[in-house]
Amino acid sequence: MRRPPSSHHHQNMLKKGPWTPEEDIILVSYIQEHGPGNWKSIPPNTGLLRCSKSCRLRWTNYLRPGIKRGNFSDQEDRMIIHLQALLGNRWAAIASYLPERTDNDIKNYWNNHLSKKLRKLDAGLDSQHHQLTNSQSNIPRGQWERTLQEDIQMAKQALHAALSVDHYSNPVINTNSNSNLLIHHHEPLIPRPPSAASYASSTQNISRLLRGWMNQESRRSGHHSYLPAAWSMANGSSPSEDHEGTLSYSSYSEVSQPEENTIGQLTPETHHSHCRDHSMAGMDLHDHEAPALNLIEKWLLEEGGLPTADDLSLL
DNA sequence: AAAGCATTCAACCGCGATCTT
């Protein structure tokens, strides 16, 4: 849809531009068999005229089950705002706290919506003669404070929910090594939950997938998440357009069955798992206590560490 | 109604990190 296929490609040349449904099917069925990862082996084995990088991207940002697109909730908004204030533009790290969202999606959403929203808010406050501009010493007051308190509550809840899903026995000190960045001592990068690891299996999923595409093709308006819908149908969850309003990580819980290795961000080889049983959607996540409070959560809980207006108006 | 401008977002690129040989 976006980006047209590269105009000239000799036989051997790799295709670029948007993925077609046919290509998606090929990719998905291959990954069903072999698991995600090993991207370099995909083009030769499937005949896809795509580079491995493109395959990975397509999978992780679009085809992978358990991802939600569009319709960001207020809670998600706030969580993203907070996390970005804390972490900067480290979208992958931020995304690890929002298991249903991809880093790309969050990044896009930030750039297109949130940063503007914040700028506007900031400007509004500015014109209200509020000088919140020295970064170090100011404690947010009044409106800001109230808002932030609420936000922190939200984020805290969300974080609890997110964390409580995995029962990591060990707290994963294995920090990911981009510690050369801004906020070195908080290296909260928890492993991306294994939601990406599981994928629907069985061929009927693919036919459902296709149906989703059909629908999509017929009315190419609205940015619906037709694909995840198709997946969730395939996974046995309610076929209704479940853009669940309240912050629920249900689709995460459907999908994730953390068992074996939980370290690091999905090491592909371990994901030949046959996660067919995604039926734990009813599980009440909110009542679980997070096993490992990490630094972010501490930060969220602390009063002193509130993000400043400056923090929030970055960019 | 159509032309021009703005927004959206899937996909690309470059590069540093990590893995493999």
Next chain:
DNA sequence: CAAGATCGCGGTTGAATGCTT
């Protein structure tokens, strides 16, 4: 261990789409 291959991230692009004039 070096060198090359691959992965993963973040910034950026640009056609499609939406909006305004």
